Amino acid sequence: MKNLFRLLFRKDFYESIPYEDLMSRQRFTLFRIFTYTAFLASIASALQIQALFSEIQSVPVILIILASIILTNFFLVKRDDKLPVAYMISVFVGFLVVHIQAYSAGGLINSGTIYLTVLLMTAFMLLGTKAGKWFTVMAIASVGVLFYATEFTTWTSYAMFQNDIHLIRQDALSTFILGLFLVAAQSNYMHSGKNVIIERITVQKDQLEISNRKLQEYTVHLERTNRELDKFASIVSHDLKAPLRAIGNLTGWIEEDAGDTLVPEARTHFDMIKQRVKRMEDLINAILDYSRADERTGEEVKIVTKELIEETMDFIGKPENVTLEIQPNMPVMISDKIRLQQVFSNLLGNAVKYNDKTDIHINVSVKEKESAWEFSVKDNGPGIESQYHEKVFVIFQTLNRRDDVESTGVGLAIVKKIIEDQGGKIWVESDGKSGCDFKFTWPKIKKEKDSILIAAPIIV
Secondary structure (H helix, E strand, O other): OHHHHHHHOOHHHHHHOOOOOHHHHHHHHHHHHHHHHHHHHHHHHHHHHHOOOOOOOHHHHHHHHHHHHHHHHHHHOOOHHHHHHHHHHHHHHHHHHHHHHHOOOOHHHOHHHHHHHHHHHHHHHHHOHHHHHHHHHHHHHHHHHHHHHHHHOOOOOOHHHOOOHHHHHHHHHHHHHHHHHHHHHHHHHHHOOOOHHHHHHHHHHHHHHHHHHHHHHHHHHHHHHHHHHHHHHHHHHHHHHHHHHHHHHHHHHHHHHHHHHOOHHHHHHHHHHHHHHHHHHHHHHHHHHHHOOOOOOOOEEEEEHHHHHHHHHHHHOOOOOEEEEEOOOOOEEEEEHHHHHHHHHHHHHHHHHOOOOOOEEEEEEEEEOOOEEEEEEEEOOOOOOHHHOOHHHOOOOOOOOOOOOOOOOOHHHHHHHHHHHHOOOEEEEOOOOOOOEEEEEEEOOOOOOOOOOOOOOOOO
């Protein structure tokens, strides 16, 4: 019996529709309800009409054929991409059933025309708004035709009821009750717990509420961990700097005490110790800068980008052999000036610091995108080979020996962190021979922090 019901309801086909395609599953369920309802109603009308006559009548035969088409159409569709065609056939044939049976049951006065409301509701649900409007036009036209036929021609009659007013009233009562029941049944399904969409939303709502609770706990834990890490970084930096300063001071005292008796080789070693102490202190400061890069925010103010770039270059110190060229059409924007200045400070500083040319040339340009500004800081230095294009943005990664060029390897990592926090991205273009072109996007409107909590529950 269970297998028979699976076959009649086409459960296998229903389950083949993608689980996440809620609307397709919903429509197929309504298609099934409409198919069996229309089939049974058509057969019942045909038998009711034929029972009144001793000879076979044409209208009952037509209704049985149309009922067979509705049922066959339901079982013939094999692919979900063919379902819209099957829906169209079903609704159109149902429309013909309502229209044709009316001719022998009082024309427009026939109570069966109430089924047009069921057809319109089904058309909108199965075929969408556009097709639903077309069927609305057809229904109105059908009512007009039946009105004309009833009032001005002899095309319609009460032959189905043998002109018996008692039978007409009984049919009107049963038709109205059944019609209202069908509309109520379909509407109830749309809003009941059996509705696949409502059911799925309810399940997802419960899952989201559970996830929200977990995320709230995770957020509290994460905030507490971040505070502890900030405190830890400050304490560690202080505790590390103290012995470093002591080493530096002791080195200086030993040099002073030794005076001229200190051999050149030993003095070189002392210089190396002081250099390493300074490097270690710079690394500690760089770690603190990186950990706090997303905290050093400023107010959103009006920025004249050209002036900001010039101020930044003057601040870091522009050597005489450096030419800074700023292309026209630099934007005027409302943004975080402090953070944008940090970005340009690092990029311009690197363009000078790592350049091996006698005459250093830096070119800054911009392109306007739909939602962001794409800046370019291009230099004529040695370039970066393609295999290192990602590595340069990793913290503590440098391409030069620290004894050749003093660097913490944190600057570009901080730049990347700042830009991504704004909602932009940064990358480098270089063939490894003729300079580097660092490009980054700066959103016209800063992205909001991703909300991991859903403030309002879904109301079902």
